Each structure stands twice: as C-alpha cells, then as structure tokens.
Amino acid sequence: MAIIEVTNLHKRYGDTVAVDDVSFSVDEGEIFGILGPNGAGKTTTVECVEGLRVPDRGTVTVLGHDPIQDRGELRQQVGAQLQESRLQDKLTVAEALDLYSSFYRQPADWNRLLEVLGLADKRNTQYRKLSGGQKQRLSIALALVGNPKIAVLDELTTGLDPQARRDTWDLIEQVRNSGVTIVLVTHFMDEAERLCDRLALIDSGRIAALDTPAGLVSRAAQEQRVRFRPSAPLDDDLLTGLPEVTAVQHSGQQTIVTGTGNLLHAVTSVLARNQIVAADLRVEQTTLDDAFIALTGRRLDTE
C-alpha cells in the first residue's frame, strides 16, 4: 500500500527550477531512497512531502492527507531529520527529548529511545559537547520521539566517520523493523545500496530511474570489465578480435578488457592459447556508482 504519493511535482525558486517533474510512491514499511548529486532537488522534494514547502504544481499525498492543508495532523505522524540542523548549544540530551516529546499526542518512551540509540549515558550532556555521531543520533531520536509512521531522514551520515556511519545504518534498519516507513535522502551510493529497498535517482530535478538497487545495477550491467597483469607482452588485436570484447585499455602493467557476454571465458581462453598467464586477474562487477553514470551520464560525487 502506498503511503506517500508524489505526482508531477514541480517547484521553482525564482528562475531556478529545483524540482522539474517528479513522481514516485512509497510503500508502507519500506526504506525508500532518494539519491542524487548535490543540487539535484532531493531536499526540495522531501520538504514538499513534509509540508515545509508548497509545490508550484503537482500533488503530494501523505497517509491520505495533503501535507499543506492537514499539516497539523501530518506533523503528528511524520518525523523529520533535517540536514545541517543543530540544537541549542547548552540544551542537554534529556531536556531536548523531554521537550520534543511533549509536542506530540502519543510520544515514544524517550528513555528507551536513548537506550536503543546508545545515548543513555549522555542524558545530561549538553549538545555542544556531543560528538558528530552522537549529535546525529540525537537528531534521529528527535525525528522518532513522536512515534511517527514515516521518518524522513535527510543526509543522515554526512560528516560521520566510517564506524559511526555503519552504526547509524544498523540503527535505521532497526527502526524500519519496528514498522516505520523511512524516506532516506542521500548522495552516498554505499548508503543507498546498503539500506534502501527501492531507490529514485534524481538528476536535475527529474527522476532518472526508479528501481531496487539490484535492478538499477542490472540495467547498467550490460558491460563488464576484466582486469589482469599479463606475464608476457600481449598483442591487443588478439583480444579486440573477440566478439565479446568491446574495448582494451592499459593502465600501467594492467590490461583492462571491457565487453559483454561470457567475457572472462573468452579472454582467458585466448591467454591460454598464447601461453600467457594472467596475474592479479579480477572481474569487476558493476556497482550502483556505475549505474548512476550509465543512467545520468555523470558521476554522483561531483557537484
């Protein structure tokens, strides 16, 4: 059942079109990723879902409500974590949760939330003294303190160290397992690949593709790469003559063969016939990163 439905969303700021034409729906209980480079329109899209912005065109329905008209009701049921949002420097963790939980009709037990988030021993610590990871976990706690049906998390792990990122991912999976639908905005491939059930790739205000992470990879996976270091000089023509091979490149001592079909078998057969041993042989699988480039024509991590 779709609990968020976005149809032909369009939003501009002055002359800049932030979101051009975006449609998607999010099913109950899934982790839905919105992935794209900075400035692609991800945040504007979720801000329309949260009722923080009024769309210029298109419709948004969340839990059967209009996010602008029924904003009071939706704010009880949608928790949001905003990017680059801080708290008062001298507010303690417990004070923040106690305050924010008082805003909701049926708040979660925030003491339990602190346990789950590993912040129980930081109850009386002021915000300014928390580490980046702890601040982020507190921010997630505040998004969950109202017992929401939907949590919208924007740039969840930006600025965290690798360990804190992995811990945060585990946490998000726990949250989902407790029945919360999650909309995750990110520009990190590994995060999207690890967490999301389905992904919308947004580029320049439009959806470039919408699929499961594996589905997106397989769309771009027609090509594969074999990489090795030949034991003796190798004539490129031996490889380019193969029907499976589309290109041969060299990088230092390494030879990189790109192609389709049963590429690995074709390449190793030729090498064996010529008594060449392939050292450090690797077959490179297509990643979501490659999929993004294949689908949008540009890299994700460049702005």
Added chain:
Amino acid sequence: MSTLQNMSTLQKVTLVEGKLFLREPMSVIFGVFFPTALLLGLGAIPALREPSEEFDGARFVEVWAPTALVLGIGILGLQHIPNVVSSYRENRILRRISTTPVHPATLLVAQLIVALAAAVAAAVLLIVAAWLVLDVPLPQEPLWFTVAFLVGFAAVLAIGMLIAAVAPNTRLANGLAMVAYMVAMFAGGVFLPRFLLPDALVRIGDYTPPGVQALLDAWSGDEAVASAVGVSSAGPPELLQLGIMALIAVVAGWAAARLFRWE
C-alpha cells in the same frame, strides 16, 4: 492543537529557554546584575551620592539610576535577543520545530517572556539595592513606573526582534544590534551623563527607547532629581513620551512579524 495544549507547550518551551538563559553567564551578568553593580560602584564615590550644586541639590545616583536600568534593558533587548533569535534561525532550530506539531513562533514568544522576566529581575534588584544601599527612594509613581518600564522595554524588544527578523545571518544581526545598542545607550546617558549632553540630544533621548526620562519622572519623588536634565518633572511621565514608545513597539513589532524569515 487546542488552545490549552498550546498554553502548556508554551509554558514548557519557556521553562527550557529560561534554563538556557541562566546558562549564559554573559547575558545574566550584564543583563541582570551589571546595572546594580555599576550604580552601587558609582555610589561608592562620595561626590556622586551626595547632593550636588549642579543638580539643584539632587544626588547623581538618583538622577542616574534609571540610566543603569536602560543599560540592562539594552543588553537584554538589543544584544541578547537579536543574537539568540538569529542564531536559532542560522542553526535551523526554528526549521526543526517547524517539522513538529508546534509552530516555531512558540520559541520566539518564549524568548520574549524570558527576556521580560530577566528585565523585571534586573529592575527589582536595582530598585531595591539602590533603596537599601544608596537611599534612593522607591519609585514614587509605581503604576506609572511600571507602565513606562513595560512600554519602554517593549519598544526595545521590538527593535531587537526587527533586527533579528531582517538580518541574513548572526554576524550581521550582532553588528546591527551593536549599532542600535550604542544609540540607545548614548541617548540613555550611559556613556555621558545626560546633564552633560546638549539639550537637543537630551530631548531626543526622551523619545529614544526605552525612554529614560519617563522612567526618571515616575521614579523620583524629588522635583530637583526629575528636572535635573531639563523640562520634565517628578510625577506621571509625559504621555507623549509613553505614546511614542508604544508606537515604536507596535510598528517595529508589526514589521518584525511581517518581515520575519524562518530560514
């Protein structure tokens, strides 16, 4: 949300913001305690606490006491408020509240209540300390003094909020706030006692928030004290002065509410 819930939320937010205020030593020391400390400090100088020819036999500490209050009011309304409010916007605290069922204006109203409470504390401390230690009489027109204090502080707060409303970032807010603060302090006689200022500046000071002359008129029972710097006299303050303070409060407050940027 029902009105009752809104009230209890406002109460809770105000309590939390009050605690946060008490954790800011600069605001507490300079906004609440400094006016009293400064007046008592000046009162330690014999020449300033004894009747002086220059004021027709009035005492400097009595003439200057409302100026000490202006100092505290200025710190709270023109330094603390613009800084806190613009930093709440810059740190996206207002935005975060917008995602909850509570309107971010609740946080701003709570700030104003906390600032008012701090200003009342500063005034009570100053009046009682001046009375006990320096024999400065208690406000002779308590009702008018309260009115002058409230409209004067409201005007200062409204200007502070207007600065916070339009300044694009905390640094600029602090800069604008400093200018407004300096003007208010100068007109209030903090830098140079008002009897040393040219008459025109003194008259401008009468109408510059928070309105030091109205406070002086309502505070002093002694004609010589109230009129030390000019034409006003002890007793109820001039209604024109109070009216202008109220007008500034309403206009600046309205503009702040209209122009306020939530992000």
